[in-house]
Amino acid sequence: MAFNNKEEWLKEFTEFSKFDTTDVKVPAMAFENLKKRLFPNPWTVFGKIAVIHAVLGFLSLAVCNQFGLNPFQTDQSLTNWFMKVAGHNFCMLLCGTFFMATTFVFANLFLSLEELESIKRYEWLQTGIMGLVSLAAFYYFGAELVGTFVALWILGALIGGLLSVEGSYRLRRSFT
């Protein structure tokens, strides 16, 4: 419903701006609830992302084996292609990027815009911790982690994480 003319708009706006607020009581709960909704606890969001990452990261091993881990015994994998196209070092970098980026791109489906904002506020921390935890998991499942490759993989994971967090957030915001 639009205003019929400027006078109508001005009349109502004047009423709004000159509203006598002496007797108006805003409950403290309104502010607290709003803050919880706008700025969700970063640890809660991290927990959700960790679950999404655990599931997606595991599934992504079917199309992109990390450090030789191939739980689904697939013959062809993006890793082979990365290796052919860019060599071993770049392969590690691209593997890290892919592994981390899938999580944050898919997180769009499960998280609210405010939760994505929360990740964005701590993107270095979230991506870094997630990368290190993933490496620990790979090690636990028998991957052989070698110094340079690990460094390149972490670098790729950070690049993939940061770019996908930013991209996911912008994409989501444009549709909200």
Add this chain to the structure above:
Amino acid sequence: MSKDLEAKSDEELMENYQMGNVAAFDILFHRHSARVQGFLSQRMGKKKDSHDLLQEVFFKLHRSKHQYNSTLPFAPWLFSITRSVLLDYAKKKNLEDPIDAKDLDQVSSEKHEPIENDLSEVLAALPQTQRQAVQLRVYDDETFEEIAARLATSPDNARQLVSRGLKKLREILGRKEG
């Protein structure tokens, strides 16, 4: 909350908030929530719902913060958000009054032809606000809350305006028939 921030204008605070300063949002909320709450309560009459809508207004402000141009005044922007939240609420509620619905049916079915012919003449006989209220209800199919928002009155008053207007219309049309 820092005193530096508190001394800032609304526009400067919004600029700060756009850059990620959450404390600026807190100040904006404390500065304007009572006005928004009061305005909403006056339009809606239901306190509990107005508390929910107050949160909705600031939630919407947060979501559209990147669209705010800090060279423009903040108050009209906040007012637009408040009003759009209020109208969304009114549309969602879409409250119907069975008595008024019956009245509308009577007027439109029994007197269909004469109404169409003499409508402007008959409506002109009503006082301006009553006429506007009836027109919004009958032609635009608006809810009482939407009418209230449009006529800057309460939903109860809007309901009364429509009801009295329809009653008067029936009397006029009755006299014409007679």
